[in-house]
Amino acid sequence: MEETASALDLSENYAKINQDNMFRTNAKHDEKKKLMLADEDNCRSKTRNSKIKRRSLDLISNKDTSKITPLCKAKSFNSHFVAEMFDEQCSDNPPTNEKRGLLSLYQSNSSSSLHGLPDVTKSGKFLLYFKDVNYNVRLNSSKIVEKHIVQGVSGSIFPGEVLALMGPSGGGKTTLLNLLSGRVKCDGGIITYNDRLYTKSLKRRIGFVLQDDTVFPHLTVKETLTYSALLRLPNSLSKQQKTERAMDVLSQLGLEKCQNTMVGGNKGVRGVSGGEKKRVCIGNEILLNPSLLFLDEPTSGLDSTTALRIIQMLQDIAQGGKTVVTTIHQPSSRLFSIFDKLILLSNGCSLYFGKASDAMRYFSSIGCLPLIAMNPAEFLIDLASGNVKDKSLPSELQHKFLPSDVHKYLLEAYESRASSTMEKMMKLDEITTLNYHKPGRRSNMSDAGECGASWIAQFCILFRRGLKERRHEYLSSLRVIQVISIAVITGSIWWNTNATSSPNSPQDQAGLLFFISVYWAFFPVFTAIFTFPLERAMLSKERSVGMYKVSAYLVARNASDLPLDLLLPVVFLTTIYFMVGLKHTFAAFSLTLLSIFLSIIAAQGLGLSIGAAFMDVKKATTLASVTVMTFMLSGGFFITRVPRFMRWVRYISLNYHTYKLLLRIQYGSGEDGGGMEVGAMVVMIIAYRLLTYVLLRRMSLAPT
Ligand SMILES: Nc1ncnc2c1ncn2[C@@H]1O[C@H](COP(=O)(O)OP(=O)(O)OP(=O)(O)O)[C@@H](O)[C@H]1O
Numbered sequence: 001m002e003e004t005a006s007a008l009d010l011s012e013n014y015a016k017i018n019q020d021n022m023f024r025t026n027a028k029h030d031e032k033k034k035l036m037l038a039d040e041d042n043c044r045s046k047t048r049n050s051k052i053k054r055r056s057l058d059l060i061s062n063k064d065t066s067k068i069t070p071l072c073k074a075k076s077f078n079s080h081f082v083a084e085m086f087d088e089q090c091s092d093n094p095p096t097n098e099k100r101g102l103l104s105l106y107q108s109n110s111s112s113s114l115h116g117l118p119d120v121t122k123s124g125k126f127l128l129y130f131k132d133v134n135y136n137v138r139l140n141s142s143k144i145v146e147k148h149i150v151q152g153v154s155g156s157i158f159p160g161e162v163l164a165l166m167g168p169s170g171g172g173k174t175t176l177l178n179l180l181s182g183r184v185k186c187d188g189g190i191i192t193y194n195d196r197l198y199t200k201s202l203k204r205r206i207g208f209v210l211q212d213d214t215v216f217p218h219l220t221v222k223e224t225l226t227y228s229a230l231l232r233l234p235n236s237l238s239k240q241q242k243t244e245r246a247m248d249v250l251s252q253l254g255l256e257k258c259q260n261t262m263v264g265g266n267k268g269v270r271g272v273s274g275g276e277k278k279r280v281c282i283g284n285e286i287l288l289n290p291s292l293l294f295l296d297e298p299t300s301g302l303d304s305t306t307a308l309r310i311i312q313m314l315q316d317i318a319q320g321g322k323t324v325v326t327t328i329h330q331p332s333s334r335l336f337s338i339f340d341k342l343i344l345l346s347n348g349c350s351l352y353f354g355k356a357s358d359a360m361r362y363f364s365s366i367g368c369l370p371l372i373a374m375n376p377a378e379f380l381i382d383l384a385s386g387n388v389k390d391k392s393l394p395s396e397l398q399h400k401f402l403p404s405d406v407h408k409y410l411l412e413a414y415e416s417r418a419s420s421t422m423e424k425m426m427k428l429d430e431i432t433t434l435n436y437h438k439p440g441r442r443s444n445m446s447d448a449g450e451c452g453a454s455w456i457a458q459f460c461i462l463f464r465r466g467l468k469e470r471r472h473e474y475l476s477s478l479r480v481i482q483v484i485s486i487a488v489i490t491g492s493i494w495w496n497t498n499a500t501s502s503p504n505s506p507q508d509q510a511g512l513l514f515f516i517s518v519y520w521a522f523f524p525v526f527t528a529i530f531t532f533p534l535e536r537a538m539l540s541k542e543r544s545v546g547m548y549k550v551s552a553y554l555v556a557r558n559a560s561d562l563p564l565d566l567l568l569p570v571v572f573l574t575t576i577y578f579m580v581g582l583k584h585t586f587a588a589f590s591l592t593l594l595s596i597f598l599s600i601i602a603a604q605g606l607g608l609s610i611g612a613a614f615m616d617v618k619k620a621t622t623l624a625s626v627t628v629m630t631f632m633l634s635g636g637f638f639i640t641r642v643p644r645f646m647r648w649v650r651y652i653s654l655n656y657h658t659y660k661l662l663l664r665i666q667y668g669s670g671e672d673g674g675g676m677e678v679g680a681m682v683v684m685i686i687a688y689r690l691l692t693y694v695l696l697r698r699m700s701l702a703p704t
Helices: 002-026 030-043 046-060 071-090 097-109 173-180 200-205 221-232 239-252 274-286 304-319 356-365 376-385 403-436 455-469 471-475 477-493 505-528 531-544 550-577 586-614 617-633 648-652 654-667 675-698
Strands: 128-138 146-157 162-166 188-193 206-209 292-295 323-328 341-346 349-355
Touching: 128 173, 146 173, 146 188, 146 341, 162 173, 162 304, 162 376, 173 323, 173 341, 200 206, 206 274, 221 239, 221 274, 221 455, 239 274, 274 292, 274 304, 292 304, 304 323, 341 356, 341 376, 341 403, 349 356, 349 376, 349 403, 356 376, 376 403, 455 471, 455 550, 477 505, 477 550, 505 550, 505 586, 505 617, 505 654, 531 550, 531 586, 531 617, 550 586, 550 675, 586 617, 586 654, 586 675, 617 648, 617 654, 654 675
Parallel strands: 146 349, 162 323, 162 341, 206 292, 292 323
Antiparallel strands: 128 146, 128 188, 341 349
């Protein structure tokens, strides 16, 4: 009875805090809001947090409850309370019923806002919990030999915390990160997000920054973040609000100085520095204010000061109520001290899970100590790699120096310690899970993030982004010079070959028309096959977070390619047309140009579908060359009497239809308007694009 009464008291106190929050959140005066936000920001500073922590503990013991009122304090109270809870879960003192009650209250009441900004996705805070996670890969097609990449890893992380996954190279950090973020399905164990399993609706709540994240090299920092904001932020925000959000993130990440610099990174494209690029990638993810942020090696390749700045930034993000999980290679001791929790991995097994600050104490408790002054991270990674040099070891390892012996000892020590503390933790989690799933209680997971831009908006943004990203191609004189050169050479070789000027002229002109049909099929096919293989990483990343619809991307991509693709044949035909003595009428010129346009658009479709089928430039080039050769040979110029069993190839040959159209324009009687050929080309234009759409939809989005 007493327990229930005190739990009720606590619930009332908590309700008071929430009422106060609501009052403050609904305050209409801007001034008041500003003050509140400033207050909230201040509250994130570590010094004040410690005071609040003390107050929250006072609250737990029913002391001084009346004084806790401001919003920020209530928030900090939440995160620190749960931190305390977690610590208790792992300690030997079982948590009180009151605390359990508060934990479940906390889970159902929490809401977040990033640095005082409105939480655009209405996302909640996320408790990530995982138990006995396993992941295996088959080493060959026999399906028998399996490699255990991750084995029985357990842990949990609360909002406001930064969890570091540390360990030697090949230890399984990236794989575990992929599993926790839902990018890869685990083969065993359980991973829950606020007590729910992963669902697609979670995608918009999760930000994932890859180790070698992809960004468009020719877009500036500002353009990158702005297009991302326009595409990903919900429809309920206006264009201006989205742009402002991008600018806020840009300044939050300290990228103002380089906002107009191209991101770069591709061969020959000089852009921002490595640290700035990493921040752009992080910015791309935090734009959406994700509740869970996963980062793979965010500091790799950076100097220790820049690395520290990035991890401090992650800490700031976490303190805004986010759950942050990051893999890290060899952090400096200053950087190591920032992490709240740590998982030390070796050969896919967990050798330690707990507070980062307790790691050294734990290893010394099992007899492992550094003999010389050492960075804790270096010591831990050495141990996880089985390197015992400069370390004092327990008697069990006295004469065993093999890495496998060290690994076995550390694993057994961890498992025996974990079995007692983790068991308690699991029991507590079962209780909170039961509370959480009481009938009528709505999970804050169910109001999944709102959709991003509409189809039309996606198309417009992707179209503009495509034009910007490829502006260097449009402005590049190389392609124009290439086309003009070929036009001049062709015009000179076929100089004035009027069809009636000599007995051989008709055949010469037919050769010219066939060459035109072949050139304007080859050129677009071999340009288009590169599109998807080169954009694969970007496409798969953007698709995996549901940034846009494939159809919007495909239509925008085609449309943004058109200006250049249609400009070049105009330059070509204008150059050669009057040099080679083709029919000197405006109608003939225009129809020839239109036929070439049709050929280009159909050939592009063919190239795009081949590229999408393989997503690999080498394979795509091989198939494309076989295809265009077949089309050329069956195009009607080299041979007119094709064997019956091969005749069908003609009807799918682009060259055959274009060549027939060009002949008809120059020498046609006008009875047959070429409707068949035009119809066949239109069918190809549509069919190849539909095929490309299907192939892109089926494209694997799994991390490579
Ligand atoms: N699909 C796969 N097939 C075979 N082995 C794999 C596969 N994926 C991962 N591995 C292996 O699993 C182990 C863990 O890989 P993972 O990339 O998770 O390690 P890591 O700790 O992130 O390494 P690093 O720090 O070098 O990035 C490695 O030995 C790797 O070779």
